[in-house]
Amino acid sequence: MPAAALPVSDEITDLSVRCDILADLRRRVASLERGGRPIGSAVGLGIPEIDGYLPEGGLAVGAVHEFLGAAASSLAAVVAGRLAGTVLWCLDVTCREEPYGPGLAALGLDPSRLVLARCRGAKEMLWVMEEGLRSTAPAAVIAEPEADIGLIESRRLQLAAEAGRTIGMVLRERSGEGCLAPSAVASRWRVDPEPCGGWRLILRRCRGTVGAENEWKAKYHDASGDLALAAEAGDRPGAASERFRLV
Amino acid sequence: MRRRNDSVSSDRPFVLTADCRGRRLLTAVDAAAEAVGLSSGMALADARALAPDVMVEPDDLVATEALLSRLADWCGRYTPWTAVEGQDGVWLDIAGCAHLFGGEAAVMSDLLARIRGFGFAARAALAPTPGSAWACARFAGQSVIIEEGETRDAIAALPIAGLRLEPEIAASLSRLGLRRIGDLYPLPRATVVARFGDVAARRLDEALGRVAEPISPRRPVAPFRNRLAFAEAIGHADDIARGLERLLVDLSADLARASRGGRRFELTFFRVDGSFQEIAIGTARATRDPAHLACLFQEELVTVDPGFGIETMVLAAAVTEKQAPEQAVMQGTRTETEEGIGALLDRLGNRLGFGRLHRLQAFESHLPDRAQRLAGDNLVGDGASIPELRHRPRLNRRPIRLLVDPEAMTPMTPEERDGSPPAMFRWRGRVHQLRRTDGPERISPEWWRQDRNWAGGARDYWRIEDAEGRRLWLFREGGGVEESCWFVHGIFA
Numbered sequence: 001m002p003a004a005a006l007p008v009s010d011e012i013t014d015l016s017v018r019c020d021i022l023a024d025l026r027r028r029v030a031s032l033e034r035g036g037r038p039i040g041s042a043v044g045l046g047i048p049e050i051d052g053y054l055p056e057g058g059l060a061v062g063a064v065h066e067f068l069g070a071a072a073s074s075l076a077a078v079v080a081g082r083l084a085g086t087v088l089w090c091l092d093v094t095c096r097e098e099p100y101g102p103g104l105a106a107l108g109l110d111p112s113r114l115v116l117a118r119c120r121g122a123k124e125m126l127w128v129m130e131e132g133l134r135s136t137a138p139a140a141v142i143a144e145p146e147a148d149i150g151l152i153e154s155r156r157l158q159l160a161a162e163a164g165r166t167i168g169m170v171l172r173e174r175s176g177e178g179c180l181a182p183s184a185v186a187s188r189w190r191v192d193p194e195p196c197g198g199w200r201l202i203l204r205r206c207r208g209t210v211g212a213e214n215e216w217k218a219k220y221h222d223a224s225g226d227l228a229l230a231a232e233a234g235d236r237p238g239a240a241s242e243r244f245r246l247v
Numbered sequence: 248m249r250r251r252n253d254s255v256s257s258d259r260p261f262v263l264t265a266d267c268r269g270r271r272l273l274t275a276v277d278a279a280a281e282a283v284g285l286s287s288g289m290a291l292a293d294a295r296a297l298a299p300d301v302m303v304e305p306d307d308l309v310a311t312e313a314l315l316s317r318l319a320d321w322c323g324r325y326t327p328w329t330a331v332e333g334q335d336g337v338w339l340d341i342a343g344c345a346h347l348f349g350g351e352a353a354v355m356s357d358l359l360a361r362i363r364g365f366g367f368a369a370r371a372a373l374a375p376t377p378g379s380a381w382a383c384a385r386f387a388g389q390s391v392i393i394e395e396g397e398t399r400d401a402i403a404a405l406p407i408a409g410l411r412l413e414p415e416i417a418a419s420l421s422r423l424g425l426r427r428i429g430d431l432y433p434l435p436r437a438t439v440v441a442r443f444g445d446v447a448a449r450r451l452d453e454a455l456g457r458v459a460e461p462i463s464p465r466r467p468v469a470p471f472r473n474r475l476a477f478a479e480a481i482g483h484a485d486d487i488a489r490g491l492e493r494l495l496v497d498l499s500a501d502l503a504r505a506s507r508g509g510r511r512f513e514l515t516f517f518r519v520d521g522s523f524q525e526i527a528i529g530t531a532r533a534t535r536d537p538a539h540l541a542c543l544f545q546e547e548l549v550t551v552d553p554g555f556g557i558e559t560m561v562l563a564a565a566v567t568e569k570q571a572p573e574q575a576v577m578q579g580t581r582t583e584t585e586e587g588i589g590a591l592l593d594r595l596g597n598r599l600g601f602g603r604l605h606r607l608q609a610f611e612s613h614l615p616d617r618a619q620r621l622a623g624d625n626l627v628g629d630g631a632s633i634p635e636l637r638h639r640p641r642l643n644r645r646p647i648r649l650l651v652d653p654e655a656m657t658p659m660t661p662e663e664r665d666g667s668p669p670a671m672f673r674w675r676g677r678v679h680q681l682r683r684t685d686g687p688e689r690i691s692p693e694w695w696r697q698d699r700n701w702a703g704g705a706r707d708y709w710r711i712e713d714a715e716g717r718r719l720w721l722f723r724e725g726g727g728v729e730e731s732c733w734f735v736h737g738i739f740a
Contacts, residue, residue, distance in 0.1 A: 070717055070740060071740040073647060073648065074647060074739075074740055077647060085588075086588050088591075093603065096650060096651045096652060097648040097649070097650055097651075097738065098648065098649055098651060099607070099647065099648060100615075100619060100645065100646055100647055100648055100649040100737060101607045101608075101609055101618065101619040102609075102615075102618055102619065102644075102645035103645040103646045103647035103648070103649075103737070103739070104607075104647050106644065106645065106647075107647065111607035111608075111609060111619065112606065112607060112608060112609065114606065114607045115592065115604060115605070115606050115626065116604070116605045116606075116607070116621065117595055117599060117603065117604055118599070118603040118604075118605075119599065119603075120599075124598075124599065127598070128595055128598075128599070131591065131594055131595060132591065132595075135587055135590070135591040136587050137587025137588035137590070137591045138587075138588065138591065192715075192716065193712075193715070193716035193717050193718060193739075193740035194716045195682060195683075195712065195714075195716045196683075196712075196716075197712070197718070197740075198716075199740065
């Protein structure tokens with residue numbers, strides 16, 4: 001399958017040559033795993049510590065990611081805000097908690113980029129997601145399904161995302177800590193609000209990393225519009241959020 | 248056109264009756280009944296005396312009207328401009344359409360042959376004015392075509408009732424010996440008006456084309472419309488798709504010539520048995536791209552039932568908008584993103600319904616529930632360029648999710664003196680313990696508007712954080728009043 005003839009390992013003595021070959025092989029394997037997408041199509045969170053940990057330097061574009069926890073939509077808004085183009089947000093018709101423009105704008109997502117699609121039932125939402133992901137038009141597709149997305153469905157979505165090179169984000173705000181159904185998503189995060197206005201990001205698993213679980217505490221700085229790791233020591237209630245006052 | 252039921256045996260007289268001032272009168276008679284001397288307007292008792300074996304059915308006006316409406320719609324295969332006339336007629340304006348069928352005579356014979364094929368007895372008249380056509384169709388005794396300029400002579404010999412007059416006026420004209428339309432010609436117009444009223448003179452003017460008579464079509468007439476008739480009825484899905492393709496290409500060329508694009512397209516299938524089916528698609532923005540439209544129609548096409556075969560397809564752009572001519576682009580240079588979002592939204596909209604797609608739009612209002620609007624038009628947005636956020640609001644001033652209906656929460660601690668939120672409260676079945684608060688931010692309703700949601704008066708908004716770090720947006724309604732109530736209106740994190 002590899003077109004270029006590889007030198008036999010015995011002949012590789014020069015360390016630098018060996019490193020080059022290894023890097024090349026890694027790239028090829030990674031490219032095969034991603035269905036032939038070039039490396040580097042990823043959107044970073046803007047936090048070097050997290051982006052550096054992720055194999056592609058950010059959340060892979062052309063893949064589906066799953067965000068669990070109460071602050072899932074905040075992270076999705078931040079990620080979508082770092083891309084350009086229309087964002088398709090799939091809600092259930094029964095959803096009474098609408099994405100709110102002024103709040104999203106504060107996270108860097110221009111609300112006029114948002115198109116809400118109200119879907120009746122899980123099946124229709126999957127169809128809308130798949131259409132959106134397969135199309136190259138939207139920058140991101142965000143969906144809040146009422147129930148878990150099964151393994152086969154998540155595989156379909158993943159393939160659609162790869163075909164359209166669109167990033168998909170599945171929000172499961174209500175999901176608890178319990179066992180989750182197996183899924184073909186590229187990464188799974190848990191995002192919970194932290195006291196003093198930060199978020200705790202837990203990377204549950206991510207394709208291409210080993211020993212997946214990792215945890216960060218991040219805060220969003222509205223002045224600069226950037227996420228940054230919350231200083232561990234600076235977690236003093238008063239200092240971290242001057243507008244809040246302790247009860 | 249006279250409606251007769253062909254399914255009953257034709258040699259027995261058949262009549263329809265309706266109750267009129269306590270008597271049962273005939274409203275319609277068939278050919279056999281006419282032969283034995285029955286006519287509409289006769290009392291049923293007299294009719295039975297003349298023809299003891301007469302078959303009687305009650306006249307169902309509602310069904311008649313529905314049938315006529317369907318027939319008028321069916322006539323849409325000849326011209327988009329059709330209307331129902333009274334209880335027994337259909338108007339067709341075939342100006343500019345006749346050449347499609349090989350001339351006016353061909354239209355008329357085709358129309359009559361088909362309507363007779365459905366089992367109706369029908370007469371038609373083609374004339375330069377609606378009034379003269381009405382008179383000829385009913386009183387000429389046969390189907391006629393009146394050329395431009397011959398109207399005056401053609402209707403002169405017809406009975407005065409051909410002028411669509413009230414029975415009383417027609418009767419009083421007859422009493423004076425004015426039995427034919429031509430009898431009115433020599434009379435001065437002023438005399439006619441003075442003696443028989445304005446209506447008689449106006450009807451005559453209308454019939455002769457001296458004044459225009461506007462008639463509204465039954466359905467709005469789409470200015471962009473294309474029609475495809477098949478020499479032999481088709482039924483195969485591939486043939487239908489190919490027919491649609493041809494129609495779309497033609498329509499797209501018409502639209503391009505007028506620099507317009509369609510927002511709604513209607514496709515009507517006329518089957519050989521006289522029934523028809525209509526399917527429609529909408530688009531998120533004006534378009535005339537045949538390939539894209541064919542793709543949108545694809546999903547609807549499976550619902551089409553060809554029945555015994557489809558003989559005519561009519562495609563109309565029911566709603567159109569101005570659309571600039573396409574820029575000449577080199578093959579392959581057009582980026583997919585430009586084309587894509589409209590196409591995607593069209594696909595979603597036709598499946599979900601466009602009412603379920605919205606683009607968020609900022610609105611100038613200090614009321615939180617009015618600060619954003621869900622726009623159903625302008626779905627595609629202002630184009631690819633994303634305007635820079637003019638001012639980035641401070642984080643945490645506004646939640647990222649707003650509850651459409653604020654939800655009441657149950658305080659579990661006594662009311663605070665300073666009006667701050669309760670230290671412990673229950674919401675959505677969970678107890679929240681207050682950790683931090685920020686507020687109040689007083690928001691007053693807009694006094695110049697009546698707003699049901701703001702009937703409770705000014706609200707004090709608080710941002711709170713509970714022990715688990717969950718941040719909520721609360722408000723207290725009825726500031727200053729002893730028994731105030733608390734609501735959750737938004738979620739931050």
